[in-house]
Amino acid sequence: MSFWSKIGRLFTVDDSIMDEDFSLLDDGQEQNDQSMKGTDDNSGGRKSDRTNDNSTKIGKSDDPGETQQNESRTKKLKTIKPRKLISPTKRIPFYAIHIRSRQAPTDDQTNSTVPEKLSKDLQVNRDTVRQIFHLPTNADVIIRDFTISETVTCKAFAVFMEGMSDKEIINSHVLQPLMILSSLSPDEQVEDRLHTVKEKLLPGNQVMEYDKWEDVRKNILSGSTAVFIDGAEKALIVETKGWEQRGVGETKTETVVRGPHDAFTENLRANTGLVRSRIRTEKLITEMMQVGELAPTDVAVMYVKSIVNPRLVEEVKRRIKAIKVDFLQDSGILEQFIEDPPKGLIPRMLATERPDRVAASLSEGFVAVFVGQSPYVLILPTVIWSLIHTAEDAYLRYPFGSLIRIIRFSALLAALLLPSLYIAITNYHPEMIPTDLMLAIAAARERVPFPVVLEVLLMELSLELIREAGIRIPNVIGPTIGIVGALILGQAAVQAGIISPLLVIVVAVTALSAFTMPNYNFGFAIRSLRFLFILLAAMWGFYGITLGILVLLMHFATLKSFGVPMLSPVAPHKPSSPDILLRGPVFKQEKRPASLFTQDAKRQRHFTRPWDPTVRDSEEAQKANSESVKGGNGGD
Amino acid sequence: MIKTGHLGKYEVFALVVISAVADMFLSVPQGFSIYGASAAWMIPFLSMIFCLGIWQMIVPVLAKRRNKDIMSLTEQYLGKWGTATAVLVVAVMLLVDTASTLRIFTETVVATVLPKTPISVVAVPFLLVLIYYAYWGIEGISRVSWFLMPWLLLGVALLLVLNINWINLEYIFPLWGQGFTKLMWSGWFATGVFKNILFISFLSSLLRQPEDVRKIGFWSIITVGTAYTLVTLAFIMVFSPEAAMRSHFPLYQLGRLIYIGRFIQRLEAGFIFIWAAMALIELAFELWLLTYLTGWVFRMPVNRPLVFPFAAMIYAMSFLARNFSEMLVINSQILLKWKWVIDIVLPLLVLLWVRFRSGKGERDHEQTAQVT
Amino acid sequence: MSKLRKLLSMVLVLMLVLPITGCYDLMELEGMAFIVSLGIDKAPENMIDVTARIAVPRKLSAGPGGGGGGGGKDEVVGGAKPVTVRAHTVLEALNLLNTSVERRVSLIHLANIVIGESLAKEGVLEYLRPLTRYREFRRTIVVFIAPGNVREIYESNKPLLEQSITRWTESLTDVNRHTGLSAMQKLHDFISSIEAYNEDAIASVLAVNEKVKEQTKQEKKGSEGQRIDADGKPNFNPGEVERLGGNPLEFLGTAVFHQDRLVTYLDGIDTRMLLTIRGELLRTQMDFPDPINKDRYVNLEIKHARKPIIKVDLKKRPIKVRIEESLEADLNGVQRPTDYSRPDRIRLLEKSVSERLKNRQEKLVSRIFHEYQADPFDIMKRTRNQFRTYQDLKSFDFRKVLKDAEITVDVKLNIRRIGIQLSPIESH
Known part of the structure; x- marks a missing residue:
């Protein structure tokens, strides 16, 4: 069978x-x-x-x-x-x-005996808490017993996670009012105490009541303080989240000269806040969900309700919800869970650490996904073009924006193809080199014991080595090692006659080009594909490179990122703003990406500069127009 | 019904143009110069005019019936068996054409850039890429062709422009070549290179807006005609008609001749990208169409499994000819001379038949429908 | 089969297969010997002597530590001495070359081809035909015709400036475009002209100046004090320029072909006339006798105002050829203090110069037409448009009508500028 x-x-x-x-x-x-x-x-x-x-x-x-x-x-x-x-x-x-x-x-056996709802009895509740959080084995969970008010002794206790909650808030906003400043009237019903405490005694900005253990557990785990009061079937959850974290820092990987320098940090709410502070509209929606069965991680899906294609949001949420994993560490992992088939090296979504980029994308109709403590936010769907764009392109005036894009695009081609072209030309089509240069290369190569392919591979590998070492080496000695690796190794290799000097130039230019790739993942893809092209060039010369490029193109053409073909708006052709390879003037960026099928395809009005007298719809023109109309009417 | 996805008008335009134009890197311009001598450039031009007329005749049938292509139309009016025969004839033609083009292409690669490599080592990777393309389907092929078309046309234009220093205006004289009547006949025979007409009529149902078919047809005929005219013109003016008749793969020869100073010379290896890309798109599309047609005729739910056997058949058939010159003879004597019967006459007859059979009443109805 | 295993086995298969399948054409630069110049000369019994100059790889700039075998400047160009082999065909010769050259001989960097006179007179096509089919051989190389022995050309070529034959060839092309003393032709033009109806090919000439060669030999021996001939005159014939020093090789003059056979040479001045008729003259400086002061010369820089108009009446017998040239000139130098900036004098000079040009050209065209039935001037090429169909063109025997063609040349010269001085310097 x-x-x-x-x-x-x-x-x-x-x-x-x-x-x-x-x-x-x-x-x-x-x-x-x-x-x-x-x-x-x-x-x-x-x-x-x-x-x-x-x-x-x-x-x-x-x-x-x-x-x-x-x-x-x-x-x-x-x-x-x-x-x-x-x-x-x-x-x-x-x-x-x-x-x-x-x-x-x-x-799990411990959880199986946990009752669904809270009990009236404080002691039972206390035991349940101890059971849930494995006390006293687990040192991170603190139970603080106290008594509310002096007139009527009402026993209570607070539960919070050490390290995840702000001690200041707990001391001054939970314990102090309850223990010192409070007074419960003796004639009050036991059932109403909870209400009174919530209404009058707890000055925290977010206080919620829960009667299910599941909710209480989740909230304690996320850093809130739970207050249990004797006789109440509910627990009060006071928002006291506050763990040690890095403040909003400078961009590390996507630095720009002109433009904001803040970057996302390891705090979900701070990250969403950074974006929300840029797009101040009530239409900006943040949907929270949790992924992870062992330990849930917060995942926030953010979009602008009036713009985004609802199908896209649905699909994003569908894919995220479908993830069944024990623990989700980072957006880099979420990315791998939700990306479209087929497999390939090109990233299907854009990971960025720049809030301004996320904000701009949201306003275009993209969806942003924030994952837990990850300082990288996913923008999806994405097209290949946006993988080689930077935020700065838009901030510069458009001729310069276009110029740096042309440079970056040439760098992309160089990073992908330069070593393979070198191999193809020297090994298969030496007639393409001017004779004198050819003779010089041949002379330099006379002392080199390896074939060109091996030479290129050696250099490429050692370059990758330097690169990898540069990241791992402690910051203090990093730059030194980089210089040692790059300069001395190259120089020595040439002098020892292991590689030819021209190749050093080729490899160095390739490396520089690879570093210009603004997207880290995309840079990786390009660098790995480069080796494929080297192999193809070594076997078939230009013919092999051509076939390789064609396969790659077909791969790109069939790639989809959340239903959007990754080569769009070029292929399939869609009317779009001049923002693909070149950066058009900002007042011509009128359309949202057509391949997203946004609810509102127009980004801005046709005339964004009505003050400009050269624009047909300028104020002057309108005035003149209306006057002439008036005059015409008067004539009649 | 085989699922193919939808095609945009620009993609279809690029696809049919490239598939029709790709042959100009092979021996077609040489064939023109044999038939037309110094007036060879007029042959594609005349063909273009013929084709525009033919298109004008058949396009209403395609444009007005939404979501119908030539096959379903034929079936409606010609019956199952008639259609199956017609489609199979086209399929066989495609098979032969693809096989011969594959052979000529690989032989050209061997003759020009990889002289010492065995032909199978050149053909097999190409075939694999071909399968990859055909397997992923028409949507991807059409997108790649639209993506590449500007660059390919730019490359061809560059090839012609860089040869400007060799051009001799005198070589287009005597103006009428082998004589006017012969020229007209050659022009008619050469309509066979306008494969785009046949292709469009097969693809019309996949368009998002079937009305676009009219524009696509006209512009693709004009583009293909212009491309062939310009290339043949440049070929004749650079090589003299006498020499042009004796040299196959003209564009490679033109590439070899580029000599603008010390640095811009000996570039022909660089142009391999252009002709390999064009040949690949053409062959992949034909291979896909072959599977699509076959799948359609035999009511198969999918066409992808057919890619492999057809690719194997094409590979085997491409090696049937004993040598390259035999293949060239087959190509220029038989295929170039008789392809028009299938490329042009078949869709013409079928669609005209449909047009007449569908009757006046229906046409009136359609016109009113179009107005509303 | 698990995915990993599938992948691994595929990688394995690829690793095993790829080295076998690929790399057939892979060749390392340092494994090849690039011929930059190829000479073909006649040998007895239908054989040929093929001389090849192979480029020797050398550093572009020798660093302090590098270099090594740099060699003195006296050494022949390109580093290696030419190698000559005898063979039946050029391609066989390439094979035989490899019996003494240790690297794979390749023609892909060929810059020029030198054809010996004796071979050219018998027809060059027989030897070029196999080459045009050979993929390494391209049509953008320069064709030279060498009167005398080809090997001698290679041995005596000692360029003053250039070190590589490729650059030397390119520089020659450039120089000759400006002097107009030699009509440099690329092989493609050469073959096209042979192949097409109603035209004939030309090629430039490389000749050894025996006097200079002798002189350089003497110099090497140590004897100084060579002087130029007392009764020598300026000479524009290939290999006979009156000079001392410099490269013993001269690039001057044009070879005229009838079909694929060499029939005659043109000297430098006639080459200029040829180029003028063909409409290929760039700005060229020429000396003309001063119409006012006999035995003195004026120098003009001449260029085309527009392309010459050539009218050929094919209906009449003998056919009538009328060439209308319109030239522009700058006055460069006048020896005598005659003031040629005056309009009447300019007109006089124009008339005298155009008269001279007309006579010389008429004589030249008639001589070539009548004597050799060859048309290196592209005159009959321009009659192609007078034929209605290709068959007419094919059946037309243009050589027959060349025999008694009547040629008139009409030169319109307009001296536009007079250099940077208005009236001449006078001594008092």
Whole structure:
């Protein structure tokens, strides 16, 4: 059976990736497709065949029908490849694991006995807290017992996490008012105490009541203080978050000369605040959700409600919610969970540390995703062009913006192709070099014992080595080592006759070009692809490079980032603002990216400078126009 | 129904233009100069005019019926079997054409830039890329072609402009070449290079706005005609018609001749990018179309699995000819001379038939529909 | 099969296969010997002597530590002595060259080709045909015709300035465009002219000046005091320029072909006339006899005002050729203190010069047409537009009508500027 299914699999073509990809087009335009799909029974049958096939391959399921149902229900949400979770020896049906992993926290024996709701009895509550947080083993959780007011002794205790909550706030805004300044009237009902405390005694800016342990637990874990009062079935949660963190610092990787210098930091709310302070509109929405089953991480999805395509927000949330992972560390990890197929080296979303860039993107209709303590925010979807843009392009006047973009684009080509072109020319097409230069290269190469390919590879590898070492070496000696590595090594290698001097120039230019890539991930992609091109050039010269470029282009053309083709608006062609390769004047940036299908396609009015007398719609022109109209009317 | 995705008008335009123009890097201009001598440049020009007329005749059928391409139209009026035969004939033509182009292309690569490499080492990676392209489908191919088209045209223009110092105006005389009537006939035969007409009629249903088909057709015919005219003109003026008849792959020869001072010379290897890209797009598109047509005829739900067997067939067929010159003879004597029957006459007849059969009433109805 | 295993096996297969499949054409620069100049000369029994000059890789600038085998300046250009082999064809000769040259011989950096007179007289196409098919050989190289032995040309070539033959060739092209003393032709033009109907090819001439060669030999021996011939006159014939010192090789004059056979040479002045008729004259300085002061000369810098108009009446027998030239000139130098800035004098000078040009050109064209039935002037090429169809052109035997063609040349000269001095300096 398994053999034949494997054979059958060879003849089954997995078209589902291409058929089911997500598109931002609204349903009206997609109607044709839908009707096609609807009428086509065969393709539906094929799909279910495929899923069946898949499941049998992974492990024999006890109930195929159920698997299929389960499969079809979670098909859209499935992001984890079930295969990876399975160790081949156990052969557990993957859906079982799926369910188990979802239930894992509740299965835990300590939590299983935790009651759902709070009890009236303070002591019971105290025990439950101790049980939940594994006291006294866990030293981070502090329980502070105290008594409210002197007239009526009302026992209470506060629970907070050491290190995650602000001691100042707890002392002066929770404990002090409750213990010293408070007085509960004796004739008050026990049930109303909680209310009174909340209304009169706790001056904290956010105080909430919860009666479920689940909520209380989450809030304590995120740094709030929970106040339990004797006789109350609810706990008061006072917002006392405040852990040690870096302040808003300077940009580290996306520095600009002209433009703001602040960068995101390791604090989610500070990050969202940085963006919100730039886009001050009530339409800017921040949706919070949590990812992670062992320990949840906050994920914030931010967008401008009146602009963004609602389908895009839905899709982003759908993908984030579907992530089933125990712990999510960083936006770099979230990125890998939600990026579109097919696999490739090019990043499908833009990670930036610049709040201004996020703000600009949000205003264009993009969605930003903030992850927990990550100082990098994801902007999605993204197109390839924006991976080589910087924030500064827009802040400079447009001729200079265009100039640096041209330089950067040439740098992109150089970083990708220069070493391979060198190999192709010297090894396959030496006629292209002017004769004198060719003779000089040949003379320099006469002492070199390696073929050009090896020479290039050696240099490229040592360069990557210097680069990697430069990052790892402690800051104090970093620059020195860089100089030692780059200069001395290069010089010595040339003098020793291991490499030819011209190659040092080629490799150095390539390295410089690679450093101009503004996006870290994209730079990585380019650097890795460079080696591929070196290989191709070594085998087929220009012909190989050409084929490589064409494959890469096709790859780019089929890449999608959240339903947006990554080469758009060039291919597929969409009307767009002059902001692709060159930077047009800012008053011509009228359209939002058409491939996002935003609710409002126009970014600004056609005439942004009505004061300018040379503009057709200027104030003067309008005045003159209205006067002439008036005059005409008067004449009549 | 095979799912292909939708195509924008610019992408389709670029795709059909490149697929039709790619042949000019191979032996087509040489064929023109054999038939037209000093007037060879007029042949594509005349063909262009013929094709514009033909397009004017058939375009209403395609433009007015939303979401119908030539195949579904034919089926509607010609029946299942008639359509299947017609489509299969086209498929066979495509197969032969693709195989011969693949052979000529790889032979050209071997002859020019990789002389010592065995032909299979050149052909196999190309075939793999071809499969990759055809496998990912028409959407990707069309996007790549639109992305590349400006650069490719720029490269061709550069190739012609950099040869300006070799140009001899006298070589376009005698003006009428082999004689006026012969010229007209050659012009008619050469309509076979305007493959774009056939291609558009197959792709019309994939357009987002089927009305765009009219514009795409006209502009692609004009672009293809102009490109062929200019290239042939430059070829003749640089090489003299006498020499042009004796030299295949003209654009490579033009590339070799570039000599503008000490630095701008010997650039022909750089131009390989242009002709390899064009050939790849053309062949990938033809391979895809082949699978699409076959899948359509046999009511297959998907066309992707067909890519592999067809690629293998093309590879095998491309090596049927014993040597390069035999392939060239086949190409210029048979394909170039008779391709017009399928490229032009077939869609013309079929669409005219549809036009007449659909009757006047329906046309009136459509016109009113269009007005509203 | 797991993904990793699949990937690993693919990498393995690639690693095994790639070195076998690829790299057929890979060649390292230092593994090749680039021929920069190729000479072909006649040898007995349909064989040829092929002389090749191979470029020797050398540093662009020798650093203090580097260098090594730099060699003295006296050494022949390019570093290596030319190698000559005898073979049936050029390509065979390349193979034979490799019996003594230790690196792969390649023609891709070829800059010029020198064809011996004896071979050129029998027809060059036979030897060029295989080369035009060969991919390493390109049509942008310069063609030289060498009266005498080709090997001698290579041995006596000692450029004053240039060190590489490629640059030397390029510089020659540039210089000759400005002097107009030699019509440099690229191989493509040369072959096209042979191949196309109604034209003939030309090529520039490289000749060894025996006197200078002798003199340099003497100098090497140590004997000084060579003087120029007492009764020598300025001479524009290839290989006969009156001079001492410099490169024993002279680049002067033009070879005229009939089909693919060399028929005659033109000297420097005639080459200028040829270029004037072809419309390829750049600003060229020429000396003319002073119309007022006999035995003295004026120097003019001449260029085309517009391309010459050539009218050929093919209907008449004999055919009538009329060449209308319109030239512009700057007055550069006048020996005598005659004031040529006066309008009447200018007119006089214009008339005398154009008369002289006209006579010389008429004589030249008639001589070449009548004597050799060759048309290096591109005159008949411009009659192509008089044929309606290609068949007419093909069947037209232009050489027959050249025999008794009647040529009239009409030169309009306009001296526009008179240099930077108005009236001449006079001594008192």
